[in-house]
Amino acid sequence: MSTIANTIFSPEMAARFDKLVTIYPVRRSALVPMLLYAQDDLGYVSDAAVAEIALRIEILELDVRNVLSYYSMLRTKPAGKYNVQVCTNISCMLRGGYEILDHCKHKLGIGHKEVTPDGVFSLEEVECIGACCWAPAMQINYDFHDDLTPEKVDVLFQMYKDGQGKDVK
Amino acid sequence: MPDVTFTVDGNKLTAPAGTLLIEACKSAGIEIPAFCYYPGLSLQAACRMCVVRIEKMPKLQTACTTPVAEGMVVQTETPEIAQARKATLQLLLGNHPLDCPVCDAGGECELQDMTFKYGAADSFYAEPKNHREEQKWSPVVYFDRPRCILCYRCVRMCGEGMDVFALGIQNRGSSSVIAPNVPAQMSPDDLAHVDCEQCGMCIDACPVGALTSGTYRYKTRPWEMNHVATVCTHCGDGCKTTLGVRSTSDGAEIVRGDNRDKSGINGDFLCNKGRYAFDFANSPDRITQPLVRNSSGVLLPVSWEQALEHVGKKLRELRDTRGGKSIGVVGGNRLTNEEAYLLQKFARTVLQTNNIDHHRTADYVSFAQALAGTTGKAASQRDIEKSPAIFIIGGDPTNQNPLTAWNLRSNVRLNKARIYIANTEEIKLRRNAKAFLHVAPFGYSALADLMSGDDSTLESLVQPGTNKQVALDFRAALRAEEEVVVLIGSELRGGDLKKVIEFGTKLPGRKFALLSDYVNSRGAADMGLLPDMLPGYTPITAGSNLATEYNIATEPGLDMLEIFDAAGKGELSALYVVGANPVARFGVDPAALRNTFVVVQEMFLTETAALADVILPAANLYEKSGSVTNSYGDLQQVNKAGDRAGVRTDFEMIVRIADKMGANMRALVPFGKGLHADMGQTRGAQSGEADRHAVWLTANNLEPRLSPFDPMAILDEINRLVPGYSLLRLQLLSGNDQHLSPAAPSDLVQITNRRDLVLPANDGLFTSGTLGRYSAMLADLQQNAASRTAAAEQTAAD
Amino acid sequence: MPTLVSHPDEVKVISRRFGMGATDIDKYVELDGYKAVQNAIAEGPEWIINVMKASGMRGRGGAGFPTGLKWSFVPKQSEKPKYVLVNGDESEPGTCKDHVIFLHDPHAVIEGTMIAGLAIGSKLGFIYLRGEYRYLLKIMEKAVADAYAKGFLGKNIFGTGVDFDIITQSGAGAYEVGEESALMESLEGKRGVPRIKPPFPAVVGLYGGPTVINNAETIAAVPHILLMGGEAFAKLGSERNGGTRLFGISGHVERPGVYELPMGYSLRKAIYDVAGGVKGGKKLKAVVPGGSSCPVLTADEIDVGLDFDQMGKAGTMLGSGGIVVLDETVSIVEFALRTISFYQHESCGWCIPCREGTDWIKKTLTRVHAGGGSKKDVDNVQYLAENMLGRTFCPLGDAAAMPTLGFVKKFRKEFEDYIDGKKAGTPIITVDQLVGAH
Structure with a gap:
């Protein structure tokens, strides 16, 4: 039972949020993770999510937006079901990160921060994801894939398309 | 904090430990540039313009975040520093x-x-x-x-x-x-x-x-305006506003209001009304010609001479035939002190009537009587910024007295002041309060009891279902405070008001203030726009210097409601309204004034003006000079900024009507005194020019008071006769505020059982009595606020 | 899944349990886990701090501040609660060492956090992981839950009467949050903008309480140090640089990976022996030795020991231990552009020199790289970087300026070749990125 009537989140997420605000010395500490989890639940941080989170944290919606717009993983528009995030930072770049990105663009037919028409994939060029020693690397949602080659990317895309990709949340 | 000694650019400086370097330098005349630093607001160190070189520090340091320390050696303008600042500017540009x-x-x-x-x-x-x-x-x-x-x-x-x-x-x-x-x-x-x-x-x-x-953008350039510092006409806080004025074909138009120079009683503060709502002065709806109703009931423009002649003749005739007691006078809350004083003097000595009143927005009579015989018990606006504790009873400063609210917040933020609030409404300031006592509806009387130590009415004080202990704890916390300013809203009047104050005056370290609504509501009461009180709350029934000098009847006149009752009964021969709209404010039936000769001095065709036989187009507070007194009793100078061809100040009109009535002008306005010179004041005493002469003349004890139109002549008399108004002329003329505390003479019999005629205006952020509706900008803001609320409700409904 | 690598020159202290299934709490206990913390409870705060001081441990986040000293700055008495913060916001390009710690040895992080808490008198620790490390956060969350279940965390831990709690926290994408005070802001639910210092976290930190904040690797090393003794750990490393650390070797090497090497180990050997040399037998062009913010070393500058002091003497930094190796084919202009693009993207925007400086350097290098540069552009880039250096609100400005200056000074001719039209790059930065990510 959520403490917020008519919550827009799934019952599990609402229950998680009910607890989340209670574990910190200060309620507001729940904000950043809550935004990210809300995005996991809804696909993006909608205006309705902003409103409900403001209520939950007991801060102004403006405060939520100030924070929301700061963190680069948070988005206010829907992404694809599988958000492909290709790292092109230095270690990945040296080992073909840009070739991987280009291959993804070509393969998916979309550019940076675009979504495929069927909504299955979206693509993003991202900064270092901490997989430098296993470059080039990318994340599909939260799942890491490293030592990439264009061929490996093709296999991965097919796997996800077939619903066999991992979906860490 | 103990002082520390440090060196800046080779100069040995001293400042209390903990002072920010940028402030310590400013005090010593060393300017350190900064964008993000703003005194009183939290520190940012974001713009990097205030970087300085401090010995033994590896990098340049920001002066806005560095507290001075003993022995610190600082350079503020070396080539290295100049280069750092230049590079930052290049990046910005x-x-x-x-x-x-x-x-x-x-x-x-x-x-x-x-x-x-x-x-x-x-x-x-x-x-x-x-x-x-x-x-x-x-x-x-x-x-x-x-x-x-x-x-x-x-x-x-x-x-x-x-x-x-x-x-x-x-x-x-x-x-x-x-x-x-x-x-x-x-x-x-x-x-x-x-x-x-x-x-x-x-x-x-x-x-x-x-x-x-929105009111100023793309209108003009700063250097194309004259900048005149005067006092905002709207609420009773008395903020200084600097009006940017430029010439037009029919006078001088006000194009901007701000307080960027941070001068005056309000420091950096100004609310939307002070900043934008000067635009009523530029309204095309202003009356700019005297209007006289002809025999068929139509108001027709006439010359000033004709209008004044008509008014003077008619008033003299009615006074002489039906007696002064058949004439009523209503003054305004936005007149200067000099005008208010002159108006009551004119009423009492020329019209020979005590039937004089104004729209009272707080019970200053009871306030003054409660403070009778005390000294130093009246709080200044300046006390609100520094008193360690403030107790607010009633009122809603955020909406009604925005500067007071600003000072309260600043005091909490910067000095950790403690605010105690008792209110029937959950006012916004409770967010900044240490304690909030939610008073039950109509519970202020019980609150007054509580504060005076009488717990018998506790039941009707607290909200239903609330533990009464809350109220007792609240009082205990307040009593434990050593120094408290008690800020009282207009909800408390008469006996309740006196109860709160009289008990408080027995405690050490208490000061009081009573909040009212308009720029000179306090002045109107202080200056005796009252049927039963002479200026300085001197009861009319008692003998006093004033009464003797005026040689007036000691019988109280009719109050506001009685005046209109008399009109309804056909007993009011004439009504003289100066800068007020009683017909709308008190819901007067227009028919009541059918047989009364009504003269109205106004800017606009208000409900009252519409019933007038003669309308005299009046200047507003931004178009005249003089002084006003805020809710707290802080006196400030008003300077002429705008001008509109065709209008005259209320001061001038009163004098001219008196003249037309054949009054002794030197008795009404003590001018002249043997000095006869033009002194170059060819533009008249009402212009800004005259004041500049006056500064010099006053400094040399040569104040001229050359004409009956010089408010300074009346200020002289106020200074001489009104208890509590012994003011310092140079303070006034140099633009400083000074705190006055006119208390009723304690040795005189106090009138009890006065009628409660206080009618709070209940203005919000975007209204200002009758004046508000002539401000296009306030109308815009009201509409804007309404549409925001509607949008929010729509969203909530969705 | 990151592959585990190994080399005979490695000295495995922190990585001792990697690949041994230590994510399982029983396995961790079997491998001497949660012994150090019990010793610490028995011996007391002073002992812990003395061991840490003796170990010569210097912060593995990159600044290299002595850990024992840092802990000793926390006031013993405090009206406000004290906190321990573990910085797992690993985001410096070229760095993935904390990644493997969370993956292989989460309990070491927990145990280290507890010991830090005991040392300063704190009862609550936070382990903050960057948002991208969700799968590692899951591992950490499970480890924490297991520790609670065993009574190792919570009230009366190990039956000693001591209480200690740990909260794991996720970031949401911001390099700047790796700065210690920005991390506190983020943990308080705010924008990840650093705070004005002083006051320093040891005095006024999280929620205004005294706070110790350490890098995840530093924390993970603590139980090992307590078990082996401070002096023994110190002896593994070089002068004033105690112990070992995890080096992530990436880029153009044969065997990229995270290796644990003694402090002071030769950079040349790290590249040529440990990581198997330049990939495909190509010539070495340059090395970015400690994460992208460290000034570049040229091929003939790599005879230097990998510790804070020797790297400093060599005009660069040990940083986060992320060694990025560039072979002869790499365009320094492109590399410099990619580096500044990162800092431009991650600048929090709070102060003018960093916000505007990174943006203008990026714009200028973009144009130079695309063949539209003019003669004065190289000087301008250098001027901009020099005027950011030491002038910004937090170290991010320096982190952007230092490598830029390194590239421009050491490889000036490459930039001039682009300007003279001798070389032109394919644009790697797309227009939509130029306009800004938001």
């Missing part, structure tokens, strides 16, 4: 639109000034500048993003200063932007807006032209 020729801030811009100083004129970049369209956040706040240098002053001013939090910082890095609280996608018109108190403080704080004022 890289994306700055450099539209200074059309920018409102041009000529008053801190970025311009610093660029000029550090010579960051060269450009390195081939890339196009980032351009964004300007945004209209509200009728009064516009945002030009490319001009913004991200100093965050506006964000802090709105949040920390105003406790509104309508502005935020969004995105990051070079995409960072100041964002208002209603994003475009949440707005019916798909544009971002700001849902706030519309005070415009963000605009004053903005060091550049990123935030501009």
